[in-house]
Amino acid sequence: MSVTELRPRTPAETALVQLAEAAGTDEDARRAAIEALRREGLPHRRVEAWHYTDLRGLMGRRLGGDHLIEAVAAREFPQTETVLAPLVPGSTVVDLDAPERASAPDGVTIAATDALADWHESPNHLDRPVDTVRLVNAAFGARAATIAVADRAEVAAPIELRSGIGLQSHAAVKVDVGNGAKAVFIERVEGGGSPAPSSLVSHLAIGDGAEVLWVVDQAKDLDAAHLGQLNVSVGANATFKLFVLNAGGGLVRQEVHAVTAGEGSEIIMRGVNLLQKDQHVDVTTTLRHTHPNTTATETFRNVLMGGHGVFQGMIKVAREAQKTDAKMACNTLLLSEDGDFSAKPELEIFADDVQCGHGATAGEINGEHLFYLMSRGIPAPQAKALLVKAFVDEMVEELEIDEALGEALTAKIDAWLDASH
Amino acid sequence: MLEIKNLHARVTEEGTEILKGVDLTVKDGEVAAIMGPNGSGKSTLSYILAGRDDYEVTEGDILYNGESILEMDPAERAASGVFLAFQYPLEIPGVATMTFLKTAMNAQRKARGEAELMTPDFMRRVKAAAAELKIDAQMLKRPLNVGFSGGEKKRAEILQMALLEPKLCVMDETDSGLDIDALKIVADGVNALRSAERSFLVITHYQRLLDYIVPDTVHVLYKGRIIKSGTKDLALQLENEGYGQIIGEAA
Numbered sequence: 291m292s293v294t295e296l297r298p299r300t301p302a303e304t305a306l307v308q309l310a311e312a313a314g315t316d317e318d319a320r321r322a323a324i325e326a327l328r329r330e331g332l333p334h335r336r337v338e339a340w341h342y343t344d345l346r347g348l349m350g351r352r353l354g355g356d357h358l359i360e361a362v363a364a365r366e367f368p369q370t371e372t373v374l375a376p377l378v379p380g381s382t383v384v385d386l387d388a389p390e391r392a393s394a395p396d397g398v399t400i401a402a403t404d405a406l407a408d409w410h411e412s413p414n415h416l417d418r419p420v421d422t423v424r425l426v427n428a429a430f431g432a433r434a435a436t437i438a439v440a441d442r443a444e445v446a447a448p449i450e451l452r453s454g455i456g457l458q459s460h461a462a463v464k465v466d467v468g469n470g471a472k473a474v475f476i477e478r479v480e481g482g483g484s485p486a487p488s489s490l491v492s493h494l495a496i497g498d499g500a501e502v503l504w505v506v507d508q509a510k511d512l513d514a515a516h517l518g519q520l521n522v523s524v525g526a527n528a529t530f531k532l533f534v535l536n537a538g539g540g541l542v543r544q545e546v547h548a549v550t551a552g553e554g555s556e557i558i559m560r561g562v563n564l565l566q567k568d569q570h571v572d573v574t575t576t577l578r579h580t581h582p583n584t585t586a587t588e589t590f591r592n593v594l595m596g597g598h599g600v601f602q603g604m605i606k607v608a609r610e611a612q613k614t615d616a617k618m619a620c621n622t623l624l625l626s627e628d629g630d631f632s633a634k635p636e637l638e639i640f641a642d643d644v645q646c647g648h649g650a651t652a653g654e655i656n657g658e659h660l661f662y663l664m665s666r667g668i669p670a671p672q673a674k675a676l677l678v679k680a681f682v683d684e685m686v687e688e689l690e691i692d693e694a695l696g697e698a699l700t701a702k703i704d705a706w707l708d709a710s711h
Numbered sequence: 712m713l714e715i716k717n718l719h720a721r722v723t724e725e726g727t728e729i730l731k732g733v734d735l736t737v738k739d740g741e742v743a744a745i746m747g748p749n750g751s752g753k754s755t756l757s758y759i760l761a762g763r764d765d766y767e768v769t770e771g772d773i774l775y776n777g778e779s780i781l782e783m784d785p786a787e788r789a790a791s792g793v794f795l796a797f798q799y800p801l802e803i804p805g806v807a808t809m810t811f812l813k814t815a816m817n818a819q820r821k822a823r824g825e826a827e828l829m830t831p832d833f834m835r836r837v838k839a840a841a842a843e844l845k846i847d848a849q850m851l852k853r854p855l856n857v858g859f860s861g862g863e864k865k866r867a868e869i870l871q872m873a874l875l876e877p878k879l880c881v882m883d884e885t886d887s888g889l890d891i892d893a894l895k896i897v898a899d900g901v902n903a904l905r906s907a908e909r910s911f912l913v914i915t916h917y918q919r920l921l922d923y924i925v926p927d928t929v930h931v932l933y934k935g936r937i938i939k940s941g942t943k944d945l946a947l948q949l950e951n952e953g954y955g956q957i958i959g960e961a962a
Contacts, residue, residue: 657765658801659801659803661761661763661764661785662797662800662801662803663803663806663811663815664762664784664785664786665761665762665763665785665786665788665789665794665795666789666811666815666818666819666871666875667786667789667790667815667816667818667819667822667875668786668814668815668818669786669818669822670784670786672814672818673786676806676810676811676814677803677805677806679805680803680804680805680806680854681805683805684804684805
């Protein structure tokens with residue numbers, strides 16, 4: 291019999307495990323996840339995938355001290371009934387904690403399952419053998435809702451995915467979009483209040499020739515922590531558009547792992563990260579091109595009034611993925627000396643006939659642009675606001691999405707900019 | 712309208728002195744041309760009038776309608792009626808041209824204590840001014856100057872000038888990069904704005920522009936100073952003889 295020496299757990303790790311144990315009914319699958327969480331603990335800066343987001347250290351600052359654990363554990367975990375207005379009028383709202391209650395539109399099936407996220411392997415090769423986000427999700431007992439869109443169904447209104455916005459909120463969803471179908475999904479990640487993280491793990495399989503727009507609308511309270519993960523496979527000649535808006539959250543990790551599942555697939559990813567004082571927001575993406583003739587463009591724009599932002603973008607091109615055309619960019623506007631941003635673009639290319647590129651910039655507002663606007667009589671604060679807005683609004687414009695949704699997203703961005711100036 | 716007195720200025724960062732005692736007066740309604748060889752300080756003068764902070768005034772003063780504008784920022788100068796038509800108008804991605812025009816017009820009106828323009832009134836003014844300059848509606852739908860040709864950018868500058876109705880128009884090499892047809896359109900736009908209450912400072916390398924925008928006075932700027940002033944005939948003399956003769960006389 292061999293005994294593996296366990297590293298002593300930090301108070302935060304112990305607290306997290308205790309919170310998981312208190313989170314719901316016991317059954318084997320969840321028990322296994324809790325044991326793995328106890329065994330593996332949280333990743334730290336020596337785990338490459340978490341280098342800029344030392345989860346163990348950061349959670350330590352949130353969960354340190356027994357009194358806090360007791361305080362959190364003593365409170366009930368209400369699955370709140372708070373009514374959140376749909377982002378877009380007419381959306382189908384799916385409560386991921388009670389998916390069967392949703393009224394599914396034509397061509398869409400929505401159901402509840404007992405399945406937990408599979409955490410045994412990470413889609414990010416720089417991570418540990420277990421997947422941290424899924425592990426937390428499973429340990430807290432998030433059951434996957436399933437949503438299926440029939441072949442060639444065109445779902446007119448967006449489907450908004452919403453999980454509990456109370457103290458403990460952990461949800462999972464598995465979405466299958468059939469061949470030639472069209473659909474829009476919006477993850478609404480809101481609420482807050484707990485030092486422990488909420489989590490949402492999504493799996494999206496896009497059929498051949500289908501078109502899917504997926505929006506992650508993260509606007510947690512500033513005292514909340516959130517771990518999100520979206521896993522996508524994009525079928526042949528299918529289009530996947532993604533928009534990520536991080537406009538809140540005290541500690542946030544949003545992962546996107548996309549893989550091509552056929553020739554001619556197209557991936558368009560845009561995102562906006564808006565940060566202020568004391569926030570830590572991390573967007574980590576992996577794009578795996580495994581088939582010939584696929585394209586991807588990925589751009590994230592960040593505005594920092596403070597806080598710490600992270601972008602890690604990996605593009606992997608397999609040997610057989612000839613004619614891949616992939617571009618990635620991360621541009622940051624630092625509007626305060628209190629903010630900092632870490633960007634880590636990575637390319638790993640095994641095919642020889644590809645076009646891949648990446649770029650990262652960080653800086654202040656362009657002085658020449660500012661002078662030009664001011665020379666027309668626009669006062670400095672207004673001119674700066676106009677330039678910052680332009681910088682991020684472009685991300686929404688480039689997606690070329692439905693006007694109502696585009697305006698709703700732009701309005702959210704504007705509200706943040708107005709509040710922070 | 713404008714009195715520049717013994718103006719000395721340098722590049723803020725490196726300290727190189729560019730203007731070394733410029734004296735110039737422009738009367739109400741006057742069109743004054745500034746000519747000079749490369750590196751004489753023409754563009755610097757235009758930027759300093761508009762209030763760009765890359766330059767530092769070390770001596771002298773700029774009086775606009777009798778009052779110094781040195782302490783005013785670019786937006787304040789613009790609201791008081793100073794306009795600079797850029798030699799190289801900037802492309803600003805993400806800022807819609809119409810949004811920009813409306814923001815600028817209303818910011819100036821607000822600074823002057825006037826009511827903001829309502830959208831229909833604004834649209835009517837833009838359409839009328841754009842038609843004069845042969846600017847089509849598609850161009851106005853694009854982000855500010857993005858993807859505009861050189862000529863389109865210059866016309867867009869004149870459009871802004873027409874809409875903002877400034878009192879002192881500083882035009883920095885507006886003729887550069889324009890073919891003859893575009894030059895005529897731009898000159899017609901400028902001439903339409905000439906009035907007894909509006910003055911122009913037209914900066915150019917070449918006499919050609921002055922065939923279309925006929926100046927009242929011509930001034931030669933060389934090594935940071937005005938070395939000669941005269942009538943429009945001075946521009947013709949420069950065209951025929953080059954700068955050498957006049958520089959020699961001044962030396």
